[in-house]
Amino acid sequence: MNSEITEKKAVVLSGIRATGRLHLGNYLGAVRHFVEYQTGSNRCMYFVADWHSLTECPDPTKLRGNLIEMVTDYLAAGLDPEKSIIYAQSSVPEIAELSLCLSMLQPLGRLQGLTTVKDLVRKHGSATLGLVTYPVLMAADILGPKATVIPVGEDQTANVELARELARRFNNRYGETFPMPEAIKEKIKVPGLNGEKMGKSDAVNAVDIGAPIDDMRRRYLKDGITDPARKTRSDPGDPNKCLSVYPVHALVTPEAELSRVGRQCRGAEIGCVECKNLLVDNLAKLIEPFQAKRQELDSKRSEVVEILHEGGKQARRIISETVAEVREKMGIVIY
Numbered sequence: 001m002n003s004e005i006t007e008k009k010a011v012v013l014s015g016i017r018a019t020g021r022l023h024l025g026n027y028l029g030a031v032r033h034f035v036e037y038q039t040g041s042n043r044c045m046y047f048v049a050d051w052h053s054l055t056e057c058p059d060p061t062k063l064r065g066n067l068i069e070m071v072t073d074y075l076a077a078g079l080d081p082e083k084s085i086i087y088a089q090s091s092v093p094e095i096a097e098l099s100l101c102l103s104m105l106q107p108l109g110r111l112q113g114l115t116t117v118k119d120l121v122r123k124h125g126s127a128t129l130g131l132v133t134y135p136v137l138m139a140a141d142i143l144g145p146k147a148t149v150i151p152v153g154e155d156q157t158a159n160v161e162l163a164r165e166l167a168r169r170f171n172n173r174y175g176e177t178f179p180m181p182e183a184i185k186e187k188i189k190v191p192g193l194n195g196e197k198m199g200k201s202d203a204v205n206a207v208d209i210g211a212p213i214d215d216m217r218r219r220y221l222k223d224g225i226t227d228p229a230r231k232t233r234s235d236p237g238d239p240n241k242c243l244s245v246y247p248v249h250a251l252v253t254p255e256a257e258l259s260r261v262g263r264q265c266r267g268a269e270i271g272c273v274e275c276k277n278l279l280v281d282n283l284a285k286l287i288e289p290f291q292a293k294r295q296e297l298d299s300k301r302s303e304v305v306e307i308l309h310e311g312g313k314q315a316r317r318i319i320s321e322t323v324a325e326v327r328e329k330m331g332i333v334i335y
């Protein structure tokens with residue numbers, strides 16, 4: 001293999017829409033992994049996709065607030081501005097310019113047939129232009145910094161595939177420009193209390209990682225669905241059929257303890273109440289440091305704003321370079 005390519009550092013990039021505070025699912029399924037990439041020679045770029053949030057035309061004050069909340073949660077979770085570039089998508093107007101340029105290479109039919117777009121249209125009941133071009137804007141997010149590693153949930157891989165197609169089409173038409181971005185699927189679908197995937201705006205199902213541990217415990221004890229076939233304490237259970245408790249144990253509980261819990265469940269040697277208490281104890285070990293950091297950051301809003309400002313400048317420097325190259329290749333001159 002070409003050593004120049006193997007030695008090139010990875011550009012890791014991912015974004016989350018500004019829809020509010022993180023819940024346990026975002027944290028365990030995504031942001032925890034973002035933190036792990038911040039080592040070695042990776043260039044990590046994590047942003048809040050505030051333009052993408054506009055597809056829902058949220059209340060402007062709420063959107064502004066959510067952006068700051070999200071970044072504060074990113075920081076509390078361990079994203080480090082010394083190691084990662086942390087920014088708001090809208091701090092880099094060149095992303096919109098790139099999206100415009102890429103849209104010229106994007107057949108409309110392919111967009112309309114994309115499952116991610118169809119799901120959004122179904123959810124909204126109608127399709128705005130912005131909604132249909134959502135994946136093109138996402139391709140611009142990815143290709144702008146020439147990102148190569150894109151950690152995303154399973155639901156976003158079709159959009160990353162579209163970014164790959166656009167990269168290929170651009171490279172064929174205008175010459176080698178973009179490296180191929182690779183989606184790294186974070187396979188973990190974190191179930192909420194009712195056993196379904198934890199949804200962002202679904203307050204019944206989702207577990208807020210900012211909530212006091214006692215609340216979390218109360219909610220798991222009261223509403224956390226276990227193995228529906230296990231009616232009483234003396235019935236043996238099946239951890240693989242346990243809908244909301246065991247799958248989260250599997251993400252946070254140390255291996256030896258996890259296999260003991262599984263064994264004891266099968267042998268009816270542990271009750272679901274005890275099992276839920278153990279889970280929340282283990283969650284607390286992960287979440288308490290997050291909450292402490294979050295509280296500290298809450299009194300330092302101006303520092304958070306400064307991080308966004310600096311991150312925006314860094315991202316803009318990197319992305320502008322690509323967009324200048326794209327402009328040049330496509331024949332656009334700024335007079």
Ligand code: TRP
Pocket residue numbers: 013014015016017049052137138141142150151152156
């Ligand atoms: N569409 C993603 C989501 O809804 C967020 C996002 C926007 C994104 N741009 C991106 C993720 C670029 C990865 C790379 O979760």
Ligand code: SF4
Pocket residue numbers: 226227230237238239242243245246265266270271272273275276
């Ligand atoms: Fe689920 Fe634990 Fe109850 Fe087994 S003991 S069904 S793993 S909550």
